[in-house]
Amino acid sequence: MARKSRKLVVVSNRGPYRHEATRGHERWVRAAGGLVTALDPVLQKRGGVWVSAKPAKDFDSVTVPAPHLAYDLGHVSLKRAEQRGFYEGISNAVVWPLLHGFEPTIQVGEAPWSSYVNANQEFADTTLSTSGASDLIWVQDYHLMLVPGMLRAKRPKARIGWFCHIPWPPPDTFGILPWREEILEGLLGADILGFHLPEYAEHFRQCVERFTPYRVSRGAVQHRGRKVKTIAAPIGIPVDDLQALAIDPDVGQEVERIRQTMGNRQLILGVDRLDYTKGIPERLAAFERLLRREKIARTRYALIQVMVPSRTDVKAYADLKEEIDRMVGDINGRYADTGRVPIHYLYRNLSQRALFAHYRAADVALVTPLRDGMNLVAHEYAAARTDEDGVLVLSEFAGAAKHLKGAILVNPYDVESTTNAIHRALTMKSSEKRKRMRSMRGEVMRLDVHRWADGYLAALEGR
Ligand code: ADQ
16 A cells, blocks of 8 residues: 555654653653644554654653653753753744744844754754655644755655644734745645644735745745645544543543542633633633622632643743733632632643543533634533533634634623623533534534544645
């Protein structure tokens, strides 16, 4: 079968696992975040190689049992200074905010662009030495936008894909980047460029038309005698595995424990990487308004906010952490009674089991990013609710909103209407909840991550 014979080589900045062995004590950790959630099950199923940066000791991670890895790990070693410039300086302080449309947050000029170029070259070199001419190479995300071009220069006939896990903005925003032409040129080294939504792909093509001499027609760019296709490929989650986890009896016991601990109040849940794109302060403000407005809210409702520490070395993230700490303290100080606080705030990773127990225990999930490529927490919540209970309040600015029509959609900048949406979710009739959840679950199954990968890789192989 031609399909199985081509080895898959995934290339991303952050890899899936790190193994530690200190004084006879072994520990495996798995990286937190959407990219690993999505791609690990794909590689576990297909096999192949995952090339990534050698993980730093302090990366955002969850301790996991030793995995049975069905694929190989390849590592790129970057010098500390180069890693800082490339990862913190350019990728996270400039490219991430800009592609999310947060222009005022970008900090151009603090790190040299050469660190991004050099790091991308290291990734390209390791990929070339780890792969063969007929392998499928699938580069991931905004850290590695020059890698497709660097691979193409050495291997003109290779099949190279790139996938964008975050939004792609219109040309007026993208055009702010001082290195816009180089980035587009780098990406156009690929055969297939994938985006979550048609509108992100459309924005990308508009950027090509504005900032390069290449012609765009019918979803493809004519690049130096080759055709580069742009496609919308909305990502999903490994639905079968996660549904099995959701109905595991241990998870069921944990659900009971959470409910009892929370005094059988109705539970509202937020789960995020700590990031300013996720709209956490706005969400806290909406919950505060509910507490202020409805006297009974204090005794009846509780918010559990779980946040994974993320990018703690970038200033904007440290500032946000302080702001959230202060808000949670203020709200709890004002509305708590002895033995009962309105916001339970966990600043750490949960194991997948604990996370799914929280999804099952939550009457309402709040997924209210200010901008998000897709958002897999929304998918996970629906997958966990095999009981067809629970309501999702979802930002219209998450890619997931284009798919999960059973959610209550909100504009997270509009605090008042978010408060109303939370209230509506908490008081919704069971029959309406069931109807909405059923529709979302159908869509989450349709967007299963294995289908996503099969569809993308079929396009990459030209099938
Ligand atoms: P992220 O910004 O990381 O991903 P998201 O898609 O929501 O966002 O994925 C987060 C993942 O981390 C989920 O699988 C969630 O379960 C996990 N997680 C979050 N908080 C956790 C906690 N406290 N403990 C344990 N696990 C936790 C990027 C883009 C998204 C896009 C994905 C995939 O920003 O828009 O959906 O890539 O393409």
